[in-house]
Amino acid sequence: MQWSREEALKRLPEEARQIRIEILKMLHQSGSGHTGGSLSATDLVTALFFTELRHKPEDSNWEGRDRFVLSKGHAAPLYYAVLSRLGYIKAEELCRLRKMCCMLQGHPDSKSTPGVEISTGSLGQGLSIANGIALGLRLNKSDARTYVLLGDGEVQEGMVWEAAMTSAHYKIDNLCAILDRNGLQIDGAVEEIMSIEPLADKWKAFGWHVINIDGHRFEEILDAFEAAKEVNGKPTIIIAKTVKGKGVSIFENKVKYHGAAPNDEELEQALKELGHKKL
Amino acid sequence: MTEKKSIRGQYGETLALLGEKYKDIVVLDADLSGSTKTKVFAKKFPDRFFNIGVSEQDMIGTAAGFAVAGKIPFASTFAIFATGRAWEPIRQSVAYSKVNVKIVASHGGITVGEDGGSHQSIEDIALMRVLPNMTVIVPADATEMRKVLETVVDYNGPVYVRSSRIDFPVLYDNTYTFTIGKGDVIREGTDATIVACGFMVSQALAAGDLLGKRGIRPRIINMSSIKPIDTAILVKAAQETGGIVTAEEHSIIGGLGSAVAEVVSEECHVPVKRIGVQDCFGISGKPNELLEYFGLTPEDIERAVLEVLEKRKYSIQEKDFGRR
Numbered sequence: 001m002q003w004s005r006e007e008a009l010k011r012l013p014e015e016a017r018q019i020r021i022e023i024l025k026m027l028h029q030s031g032s033g034h035t036g037g038s039l040s041a042t043d044l045v046t047a048l049f050f051t052e053l054r055h056k057p058e059d060s061n062w063e064g065r066d067r068f069v070l071s072k073g074h075a076a077p078l079y080y081a082v083l084s085r086l087g088y089i090k091a092e093e094l095c096r097l098r099k100m101c102c103m104l105q106g107h108p109d110s111k112s113t114p115g116v117e118i119s120t121g122s123l124g125q126g127l128s129i130a131n132g133i134a135l136g137l138r139l140n141k142s143d144a145r146t147y148v149l150l151g152d153g154e155v156q157e158g159m160v161w162e163a164a165m166t167s168a169h170y171k172i173d174n175l176c177a178i179l180d181r182n183g184l185q186i187d188g189a190v191e192e193i194m195s196i197e198p199l200a201d202k203w204k205a206f207g208w209h210v211i212n213i214d215g216h217r218f219e220e221i222l223d224a225f226e227a228a229k230e231v232n233g234k235p236t237i238i239i240a241k242t243v244k245g246k247g248v249s250i251f252e253n254k255v256k257y258h259g260a261a262p263n264d265e266e267l268e269q270a271l272k273e274l275g276h277k278k279l
Numbered sequence: 280m281t282e283k284k285s286i287r288g289q290y291g292e293t294l295a296l297l298g299e300k301y302k303d304i305v306v307l308d309a310d311l312s313g314s315t316k317t318k319v320f321a322k323k324f325p326d327r328f329f330n331i332g333v334s335e336q337d338m339i340g341t342a343a344g345f346a347v348a349g350k351i352p353f354a355s356t357f358a359i360f361a362t363g364r365a366w367e368p369i370r371q372s373v374a375y376s377k378v379n380v381k382i383v384a385s386h387g388g389i390t391v392g393e394d395g396g397s398h399q400s401i402e403d404i405a406l407m408r409v410l411p412n413m414t415v416i417v418p419a420d421a422t423e424m425r426k427v428l429e430t431v432v433d434y435n436g437p438v439y440v441r442s443s444r445i446d447f448p449v450l451y452d453n454t455y456t457f458t459i460g461k462g463d464v465i466r467e468g469t470d471a472t473i474v475a476c477g478f479m480v481s482q483a484l485a486a487g488d489l490l491g492k493r494g495i496r497p498r499i500i501n502m503s504s505i506k507p508i509d510t511a512i513l514v515k516a517a518q519e520t521g522g523i524v525t526a527e528e529h530s531i532i533g534g535l536g537s538a539v540a541e542v543v544s545e546e547c548h549v550p551v552k553r554i555g556v557q558d559c560f561g562i563s564g565k566p567n568e569l570l571e572y573f574g575l576t577p578e579d580i581e582r583a584v585l586e587v588l589e590k591r592k593y594s595i596q597e598k599d600f601g602r603r
Contacts, residue, residue: 067347067348069344109375109376110376110377111376111377117347118343118344118347118372118376118378119371119372119375119376120371120372121371122367122368122370122371125336125340125343125368125371125372127340128336128337128339128340128341128343128344128368128372129340129341129343129344129347129372130344131337131340131341131344132340132341132342132343132344132345132346132347132348132352133344133345133347133348134344134348135305135329135341135344135345135348136305136344136345136347136348136349136350137348139305139326139327139348139350140348140349158336159334159336159337159340159368162331162332162334162336162337163337163340163341165332165334165337166331166332166334166337166341169332170329
């Protein structure tokens with residue numbers, strides 16, 4: 001599924017709203033999981049899958065598909081909600097998130113879930129994987145592109161910077177990284193736990209083309225994807241300023257909801273805020 | 280004198296040959312391509328060789344990505360850096376994801392020599408063996424290295440192959456066939472069994488010669504496939520020879536000795552003695568000096584076989600006693 005820009009700008013807000021609702025219902029059902037980081041990246045991932053990625057939900061192994069790696073694997077509920085809306089997985093699977101023998105593991109598992117390229121969840125590894133995929137596609141003379149979503153706390157992992165060097169060294173320009181800069185990690189504010197600023201300068205110094213955007217404004221997100229495709233000879237990273245828990249006031253910018261699922265009352269209020277009537 | 284051949288050299292040669300037939304092979308190294316011998320492939324196929332620099336974790340993650348894109352990645356560096364430094368990326372992105380990555384690591388064991396304990400990998404087999412989905416292979420000579428590579432290139436899944444710095448005596452000719460999950464009785468015998476892997480297969484054969492002078496004929500098994508291990512060949516050996524000595528250039532904890540002891544303790548109780556590095560780190564020295572220092576010589580294996588034979592006598596008496 002791919003929408004034109006015009007259609008996308010009209011339809012993405014509603015699609016993202018539906019996905020947020022799915023995420024919260026899913027998390028509430030499972031009783032555990034990562035609320036904040038799923039909501040912060042919802043607009044980015046929704047825009048990516050519905051307008052940018054070339055893929056075929058009916059044929060998840062289609063060779064010509066663009067690839068996506070969810071390096072911040074704890075945003076699995078977001079990933080699953082998107083895959084479900086696109087038809088990769090049945091909607092009824094969503095309520096089985098994190099349950100025994102379900103296809104939706106706590107963190108993305110390529111062995112269990114169609115549409116997931118590789119298992120993630122241990123932070124810091126997705127960029128290396130994305131490099132390998134992008135280099136492999138290049139060798140295959142494929143024009144498919146590779147996208148990878150990183151968390152901001154995640155870039156504290158040293159392996160990210162090993163990979164950042166590799167992307168630039170091998171001039172991997174069929175790769176686009178997206179960094180969900182929501183400012184919070186599980187123990188507190190990123191800048192208090194382990195400062196990562198000046199973030200854009202770091203990526204620039206590592207040889208990347210950097211695009212800074214507001215990660216909740218769809219025009220900016222779509223423009224960034226377009227701009228990334230025009231960059232030759234170097235990898236691109238979109239640093240997207242986001243709000244952790246975006247869309248629900250009680251979750252927004254609250255560290256607590258990094259790794260907590262909504263309880264009954266929280267879900268009720270959240271769905272009310274999102275304009276969803278029935279539970 | 281027995282012909283010797285470098286098994287890492289063989290890796291480089293075979294990889295370059297396989298590269299002609301298998302266009303999807305890509306090779307990654309972490310700044311040790313001269314030592315691991317991936318340089319041979321790099322010279323022949325520069326477009327399919329990726330030096331990732333001194334960053335083993337990234338090398339493994341990148342290899343996993345290549346596999347996702349349908350390539351057949353071979354990733355190489357020294358054994359301790361491949362399996363130790365990059366263990367968790369191997370666990371998550373290779374084994375858990377069950378992707379088609381081959382890790383072929385050189386400089387396993389203490390025969391690394393002068394570089395010392397920091398570079399001598401005595402833990403790699405244990406670190407890889409514990410991972411679900413991982414196949415672990417330790418070839419005994421250059422011929423077997425070639426056969427192993429020709430086999431694993433067609434096997435779809437994660438594989439760890441250990442090679443070494445030193446040259447190994449050539450034990451096999453071209454008629455030898457390697458099968459994942461199968462051990463090889465390299466010398467028949469009925470007086471205890473020596474199960475060895477890698478360079479220690481040669482040492483075991485020399486120990487067999489020493490024991491022969493005493494009129495003792497141990498069976499000698501090359502257990503190159505440490506995971507999956509050949510349970511049938513071990514049970515048969517236990518039943519027919521009554522005692523087992525394992526020999527490996529690795530810690531006695533977690534490697535071949537442990538794997539064999541696990542099978543024997545569950546399937547067929549006989550005395551087991553493990554020859555290997557006795558839960559300590561390596562030191563600098565010449566390979567031969569180190570083999571002596573760490574108790575990995577043919578004489579050490581000979582002594583262990585004699586001990587096992589003593590215990591076997593005792594355990595047979597005990598069984599008889601139980602019956603009475």
